[in-house]
Amino acid sequence: MGATIRDVAREAGVSPATVSRVYNDSAPVREETRKRVLATAKRLRYVPNGTARSLSINKTHVLGFVLPEPHREFFSEIIRGIDETAHQAGYNMLVSSTHNRLENTHAALRVLRGRVDGLIVMSPHHEADLLMESLSPRTPVAFIMTAVGETPYDAFQVDNEGGGYEATRHLLEQGHRRIAIIKGPDDNLDTRERLAGYREALREAGVQADPSWELSGAFTRESGIAAAERLLELDPRPTAVFAMNDYMAFGALGAFQMAGLNVPGDVALVGFDDIMSAQYVNPPLSSIRVSSAELGRRVTQRLLDLVGRGSGLPDDPLRIKMATQLVVRDSSQISASG
Amino acid sequence: MGATIRDVAREAGVSPATVSRVYNDSAPVREETRKRVLATAKRLRYVPNGTARSLSINKTHVLGFVLPEPHREFFSEIIRGIDETAHQAGYNMLVSSTHNRLENTHAALRVLRGRVDGLIVMSPHHEADLLMESLSPRTPVAFIMTAVGETPYDAFQVDNEGGGYEATRHLLEQGHRRIAIIKGPDDNLDTRERLAGYREALREAGVQADPSWELSGAFTRESGIAAAERLLELDPRPTAVFAMNDYMAFGALGAFQMAGLNVPGDVALVGFDDIMSAQYVNPPLSSIRVSSAELGRRVTQRLLDLVGRGSGLPDDPLRIKMATQLVVRDSSQISASG
DNA sequence: TTTACAGATGAAACCGGTTTCATTGCCATT
DNA sequence: AATGGCAATGAAACCGGTTTCATCTGTAAA
Secondary structure, eight states: OOOOHHHHHHHHTSOHHHHHHHHHTOSOOOHHHHHHHHHHHHHHTOOOOHHHHHHHHTOOOEEEEEESOSOSHHHHHHHHHHHHHHHHTTOEEEEEEOTTOHHHHHHHHHHHTTTOSEEEEEOTTSOHHHHGGGSOTTSOEEEESOOOTTOSSEEEEEOHHHHHHHHHHHHHHTTOOOEEEEEOOTTOHHHHHHHHHHHHHHHHTTOOOOGGGEEEOOSSHHHHHHHHHHHHTOSSOOSEEEESSHHHHHHHHHHHHHTTOOTTTTOEEEOSBOOGGGGTSSSOOBEEEEOHHHHHHHHHHHHHHHHHHTOSSOSSOOEEEEOEEEEOOGGGOGGGOO | OOOOHHHHHHHHTSOHHHHHHHHHTOSOOOHHHHHHHHHHHHHTTOOOOHHHHHHHHTOOOEEEEEESOSOSHHHHHHHHHHHHHHHHTTOEEEEEEOTTOHHHHHHHHHHHTTTOSEEEEEOTTSOHHHHGGGSOTTSOEEEESOOOTTOSSEEEEEOHHHHHHHHHHHHHHTTOOOEEEEEOOTTOHHHHHHHHHHHHHHHHTTOOOOGGGEEEOOSSHHHHHHHHHHHHTOSSOOSEEEESSHHHHHHHHHHHHHTTOOTTTTOEEEOSBOOGGGGTSSSOOBEEEEOHHHHHHHHHHHHHHHHHHTOSSOSSOOEEEEOEEEEOOGGGOGGGOO
16 A cells, blocks of 8 residues: 555654644644654655545536547547647546447546546537436536537537538529539437528528538548539539538549549539648538637636536536538639639 | 535435435335436436546546647547547546656646546657556556556557558658658657657668667657758759658648749659648648557557456457558659649 | 743644454254 | 354455644744
């Protein structure tokens, strides 16, 4: 075993209380005593046990973060914002991934209970009220990109509908009328919202939406390829495609070029997320930028506020929508076609 | 306050011990009693306090991960491997970032002490023995990409020297003799090792290394641009460039093209890390692939072994070097030049 | 000189679980 | 009927910190 506070106290000829005071500056300690305690601690290689301390002061200085997968570029940008903000406030981050499985999410929440001062949950496939039973009423929670409905939790979302609208509107403005869309999984909140934006833009422009142009994907490059291949068989073929994320757009781009089509000459393409690679592909991909790091910062800031306030649920739950921004590059501009 | 085990015990008319047994299946409990306890717990919205449990059983089921930044693509691939493996074993991941600051690393290690069952530390700028004083001798530790010297800890590295050698060798084989290199920060372990590989390949080929062709960068796109601009002023100009990571290679690529040079016709280019974007840039970037996720998996597996064994330090510290793989794309093949 | 109060410290309770050990009751065996 | 053994449960100690409260000492104020 490592040395405990009692070992140090005994060896230094003081009480555990005094050792604690030395480590926390929580009360005056005679300079000579302090030195003796620290010397003894060093000799015994004593380091306070964080778990015991947490239990005692009922505070962990840890924020929990439950998300589908930690490594996707988009998520990892959010992590960056969270980490930055949490770190500044002296908090650490306990990350748990769920792979979009409801039971994993429940398990993760239960594991985190009592280990974290606050919780950030990203659950794009499952609604917040399904998770309530695994949430402690005492631990503040903020949701990201999750359907919170009327639940009394803070919610931070990307303005997916606005983004979908912007992307489609941009294609319409380029003169396109036959605009296909490559969707994510149908039960995904982002999918539903971006789709709504797409349809709204079409409706507003007086273009009839055609269900056969709404293809399902899985947010992966492969599913983008598959969707593009199905699009190639349509007659008439769409002249523009809006992919609900950049990975699928990359897949579609490759498939179109493989089939001898010119992008944007034969088919214009817009993605979503504006991940780093978007600017490097050929042609550079137009996309919808989301301030993910900023989202992470804001949600963390809010959570830290709640934690500091000591109240579990906010009096007045937030409903934040982060605006998106259209980034036009060559993949959607006929003028820049080659 | 949330309900505690004693609240549940009192309400259900049993002892805390019995409630504990119900939750842990650690001893037989009469079916009727079990039901009563669970019903009471549900009514009181009782959930066991993880911190208290950890303190009691002296196990947290958490692995700590200390790394420079959580969001870089390369790191996030490692996180993926760690997360995957840890998750399968029922462990969670406590992440702390240091931004390569020694004092942050010390702080992170101290915060994690007693909160984690095992520790993975990535500290490319600072050697392991500088960190020993903040490491508990009881908590197993594995280092990634850190100079461990003779310290008794497990070490997992990328075979940077081999990768640098491979990249340079490839350029030599394409007939290049004037091969420049864009380095990372000079105090970085990866930098030093990759540089050694580069020099070794040159030496072996009988090419005199020229210090003015070894440019310092910072692993960022911007530093790649700056380095390329300096290279453009050299006379004679190098015909090939090895950038120590892909971000810098992207920067250099842009700078070369901006200056009207053809890649690979006028100057061949090889990067390092093979991040996703490498295949999408124009021309696609040759790079050195590192099995980062695999690295994450292996280090985690080893750590879990140590944790399971209950011993702090390994009897026989590992020194693992993960092999790299050259991925040749158009940026370095004259035959494919356009 | 007595009083008052601040500084320094220790004893013990507490945080919320787990676990050992003892006790009780019941059934099977001899 | 006496004995042995197992199932079910509770009391209390324990994990390693923090904190309240009490005590003691020394010095400044009355």
